[in-house]
Amino acid sequence: AAGVIQSPRHLIKEKRETATLKCYPIPRHDTVYWYQQGPGQDPQFLISFYEKMQSDKGSIPDRFSAQQFSDYHSELNMSSLELGDSALYFCASSPRSRGISYEQYFGPGTRLTVT
Amino acid sequence: AQTVTQSQPEMSVQEAETVTLSCTYDTSESDYYLFWYKQPPSRQMILVIRQEAYKQQNATENRFSVNFQKAAKSFSLKISDSQLGDAAMYFCAYQETSGSRLTFGEGTQLTVNP
Numbered sequence: 001a002a003g004v005i006q007s008p009r010h011l012i013k014e015k016r017e018t019a020t021l022k023c024y025p026i027p028r029h030d031t032v033y034w035y036q037q038g039p040g041q042d043p044q045f046l047i048s049f050y051e052k053m054q055s056d057k058g059s060i061p062d063r064f065s066a067q068q069f070s071d072y073h074s075e076l077n078m079s080s081l082e083l084g085d086s087a088l089y090f091c092a093s094s095p096r097s098r099g100i101s102y103e104q105y106f107g108p109g110t111r112l113t114v115t
Numbered sequence: 116a117q118t119v120t121q122s123q124p125e126m127s128v129q130e131a132e133t134v135t136l137s138c139t140y141d142t143s144e145s146d147y148y149l150f151w152y153k154q155p156p157s158r159q160m161i162l163v164i165r166q167e168a169y170k171q172q173n174a175t176e177n178r179f180s181v182n183f184q185k186a187a188k189s190f191s192l193k194i195s196d197s198q199l200g201d202a203a204m205y206f207c208a209y210q211e212t213s214g215s216r217l218t219f220g221e222g223t224q225l226t227v228n229p
Contacts (some may be wrong), residue, residue: 029215042206042219043160056216088158096214104217107162 004107021076025093032074035090121220138207148210155203
């Protein structure tokens with residue numbers, strides 16, 4: 001079965017640089033979520049999209065932006081990178097239907113290291 | 116805001132034994148969803164089990180079962196016949212409505228001793 005694809009899997013950037021993380025959801029999944037997991041921490045919700053529109057926003061810095069494209073893939077753009085942005089970034093996808101909770105399928109994550 | 120608390124940072128169990136991981140949460144909602152996710156050393160997030168708050172029956176998936184106490188806002192995970200492959204970080208998660216964000220607890224690191 002197809003899974004969520006994230007690229008790149010590993011990324012090393014220097015402070016003040018820009019990074020772009022990509023997420024390709026499972027086919028026919030219309031909702032994409034982004035989470036950030038710092039070292040030794042639980043995943044923290046950043047932002048989500050439903051049918052290409054932002055549906056929810058969490059503790060996402062103003063330096064970060066994201067969007068979902070017509071083919072449902074999503075990109076997380078991170079500018080002016082700081083050392084504290086070093087983390088594992090997960091993308092998850094799910095279908096959506098009123099009153100039914102579908103599993104959020106997580107991708108393998110992108111490990112971002114800021115030096 | 117909803118909060119999820121896992122009071123056991125670390126737990127250990129002998130292979131083939133049973134272990135219970137605790138989770139409590141805070142919400143004013145009557146309908147919501149609860150999950151247990153497993154994160155092995157590969158860091159992949161894997162769904163273990165889920166529970167809909169409107170269902171009184173506790174969810175079961177093979178060796179994994181939950182004890183859902185809605186009034187107490189408690190959602191514990193029981194792993195029976197523990198296996199070496201069960202060793203991982205376990206996260207309890209809350210979801211307010213279908214399609215909404217997941218709020219995770221701090222996690223419990225489970226060690227399985229041979």
